[in-house]
Each structure stands twice: as structure tokens, then as C-alpha cells.
Amino acid sequence: MVYMFPLVLCFDNLQDDGLQDSSKIAAFDFDGCLAKTAVNITGPNAWSLMYPVIPDKLQSLYNNGYKLVIFTNESNIERWKNQRQKAVDSKIGRLNQFIEKVKVPIQVFIACGTGKSGKAGTKEADPFRKPKPGMWQLMEKHFNSGITIDMNQSFYVGDAAGRKKDHSDADIKFAEANGLKFHLPEDFFAA
16 A cells, blocks of 8 residues: 655555564665665666565565664655656566565555755655655554554664765765664675
């Protein structure tokens, strides 16, 4: 099912296939963390697994009672004003194919706005776009059946950690803003 909020898409297409809310959350970025993608290529097939161990690692987390959640920024959806539906379909198609490949139920939140939003002449920060905590807070308040999250067992994995080679520090700042332990994908998925 897809839920739409201002500038956020949330979907849990596998709700009937085992997605369980939990006090333990294993959260991930998508692009550059779980999947190799390219900004200039669109379509549901334009991705590959970032690390071959991902399906087994996610299955293990799920078997140990973690709810798996993807939090991803997708500014292309907002930038493609004349082809918005094409951008939405492309991103959701990639995520659906990823979930089918790893064979584990995952809840997904997509921040669709650009870095700044607001009325003409203002530059308010989008509260849902990472590094802002809005997507996590939305999941915690409305999409976890009221279950209190155990922050000692929950964590976030992302590639944007502010290192010299990174495109930003949005992932590590998102983890910090929500009080989550942070892991780099190359460390977390090390064989």
C-alpha cells in the first residue's frame, strides 16, 4: 500500500507477506548503500545489489525480530515536474524489484522534495528530507503500531557520512538527529 504525505511516499507492499512492526528497527539508505544506481538512468531495472551478502544479512535481521525500513531521499521526483509520475514509477519500481530480490518484507519511506521547500520567497528546510528527522518520526508515530522503539537495538546504515568521497553527510546526520547508531555499508555488509 502506498501512503502519500506532503513530499513523502511511504509504502509497505509486503504487509500481507510478513512485515511486522517491532521495537527493533534496522534502517537503511537505498542508493549507494543497498543498491548501485545512477542518477542519469531511470527505470525499474536500473540498479544492482551493492553487496552480494545483502539478501542473507537482511534475512538474518528479519529472523531476529527486526523491522526493516528504507529511508531514501529522491529529489529527482520533485525536479522532474513535467515527468513526475515517470520518476515516481522508476523509484518505486527499483525498490519493489529490490524487495523481490532480497525476499524480505521492508517498509519504505521516500522523501520526494528538494533540499528546500516552502512558499515563494521562503527557504524552509523540508522536514522529511534527510538529514531532517521527519521520515523517522513519521514511521515512529504512525507506522509502527504504537510500539516503542528500542533505540539501543535500532540502527541506521548509510553511505553519506561526510567523508571526502561522499556526496553529503545526510545519512550520518539523519542518524544523529534521531538518536540512532550509525554504520557505513562497507562495514555493515563486510563478509
